[in-house]
Amino acid sequence: MLNGKKIVLGVSGGIAAYKAAALTSKLVQAGAEVKVIMTHSAQKFVAPTTFQALSRQPVYTDTFEEEDSTQIQHIDVADWADLFLIAPATANVIGKLAGGLADDMLSTTLLATEAPVYIAPAMNVHMYKHPAVMKNMKQLDEWGFRFIEPGEGYLACGYVGKGRLEEPETIVEVLQGEEDRPLPLTGRKVLITAGPTREKIDPVRYFTNPSTGRMGYALAQKAQQMGAEVTLVSGKVTLEPPVGVDVIPITTAQEMYEEVMRAYSEQDIVIKSAAVADYRPKVTYEQKMKKTPGEYVVEMERTKDILMELGQRKEHQYLIGFAAETMDMERYGREKLAKKNLDAVVINNVSEEGSGFGTETNASLLITKKGQEMAYPLMSKQELAENILLAAIQEMESENR
Template identity: 55%
Template sequence: MLKGKTIVLGISGGIAAYKAATVCSRLVQAGANVRVIMTESATKFITPLTLQTLSRHTVYTDTFDEFDPAVVAHINIADSADLVVIAPATANVLAKMANGLADDMLSTTLLATTAPILVAPAMNVHMYDHPAVQHNMEVLAERGVRFVEPGTGLLACGYVGKGRLAEPEDIVHAVQQWFAHSQDLAGKSVLVTAGGTVERLDPVRFLTNDSSGKMGFALAEAAANRGADVTLVAARTTSEPIQGVNVVRVESAEQMLQAVLERYDTADLVIKAAAVADYRPAVRANSKIKKSEEKLVLELERTTDILKTLGERKKHQFLVGFAAETEQIERYAMDKLTRKRCDLVVANDVSQEGAGFNVDTNIVHIYGEEGLVEALPMLQKREVADRLLGVIVNRMKAKTAKEAAE
């Protein structure tokens, strides 16, 4: 899987730097071409000679170490990378990455590369929980940086808590998973909806919901990372645009319906993660509604059920719906799956802490025709998206094989 892949391994100055030797060795054994960059602090914990011996390449520690006059070292290494892995990543390195600093070989190379980046943080539990560190990680995640979560246990400083570098086998597994997933949707057209639709009462007021669009954006990003041609139909959201994804902005449920139907026939996978209004004002005022009586009575009418419409028109598409519920999760999810002809329904209890709107985490249950397929604990929405895409890809392959056999 890693044969012929060039992996740049960045090692920063924490006690966990000694584990990087095992990471390097296992990547080389797996067939990767590993190029190592160490910060000056990292060399206090493990010698460059160790990594040079294991990688069979020169180890870079200084931006001005130019061993080949034909190239500029940090640009050459940055361009050669198929993946950059930072293990361990200290709080200092995370801050440099988030703020675009380039004051050593590692940070300079990180600014120059266009390769995906996988980060394995390691630090004291209080440092890891510090708002500045968490903010920097959120900024990096929004830019597409992936993380290997640190472990929980006894730390070198004597504290017990989260912050221990993930084990080398877990980091290598994350690298293998990255390349395994990188092209499993190549050639596929993926359509994702996200955000909360807006139904206007007048030019200054509207009905909407609490959806931030974060889950839909994470799914679009995950699909793009797997090689898909992704179109994201987004209503009201708080998420930033994603590189490599075609974003179509809409406002109302009707506009979202039309945007989706225009692209539905050519889609291979459709994920309906948007929170679409069930009702809209029967009459939209052309000017601002003025105060008059103590009460204002609004007449609402049903919007078109987008997911049901897609289910009725489904031919070759693999259709995934979302169900945001507050009770009887399985019952409502299975009902939606059957009535709307979905292949999968992803349900969550939005009343649960960490699973509702406007947060970066989610807790979901994935349902298929046989019932519960997988229950995911509280995870970052990007991790939920990646895990869900894994289930979807396997199901799509099984469906294709079954259809071919028939």
């Protein structure tokens, strides 16, 4: 529960700031220690002394007001927190956080904290629906920030709709439920492969594929947010490493094989979402090949089938493979499931617009060894990642793995 929890409450500048006073009182009554950070605009609605009286803690309003010369104030507060709550969260502070901006006490502390961050938005209904605000909230959700959705009703601006700060009692209940609930992958080890491999011809040429790694990175981030210890073996991509994930960079199929096999025995769940080359040049050159008249033939040899070998070596692991298909998804999926001794296979329908390599979304079919079939319509790769992991957890629990 919240008894003994150290909570930093960020109050930004909206009329709903008055509710943050009641929220502070409710959190203290629940046994939490509360330190409040106020933006300059928030102070136009409620005085800092109100929060100081309710929290019996100092209230922070200025990054440069350093009361203790032995500490850096915003770092000290960021490290102190067990959890961070922004209520009300205006469109401005949400935009700052999504953009990595730090120009006041609240935004600098937010960027410095490693505590879970809960965001309770409050704003005009049209502001809440604005594409920029929705995009910023989507980005924060993908990074693992947790939202407490605003309620619907009469707003201070006179409109009726979604945008009203959730009631303090409800926010406290949400925090109590979240903090009391164990994460479903706590204590589990998860290994994920992502991205393309590159098979060298000479120093300036190689064979590869258009995989961006987005699906594997989404899986890694979601698994970490669910409490798992995650290892991500990744080909060369342009994505930022997921927070809290051990990323092992590789280039070739052979390097991926070696890293995956090295870690395999310790894993509980293994998801092979990487697009690994099936073939590599039989001969490679240390110097750049010069252009010559006529045709040039590259003789290819097979790379090791990583997924096949994982299936053969499988002991306690729950093994998930991926396949990209354009037709007969179920038939090809079932063939791969049986041939490679998988527990589940995810077949991406790459013929559907918006699905497959280089997209933000996927339309997929999940088939499990136990006979379950789940068709997922076009959705974000983050949503799909969560669905895949939840399906794996459910089957593992049913088998007492």
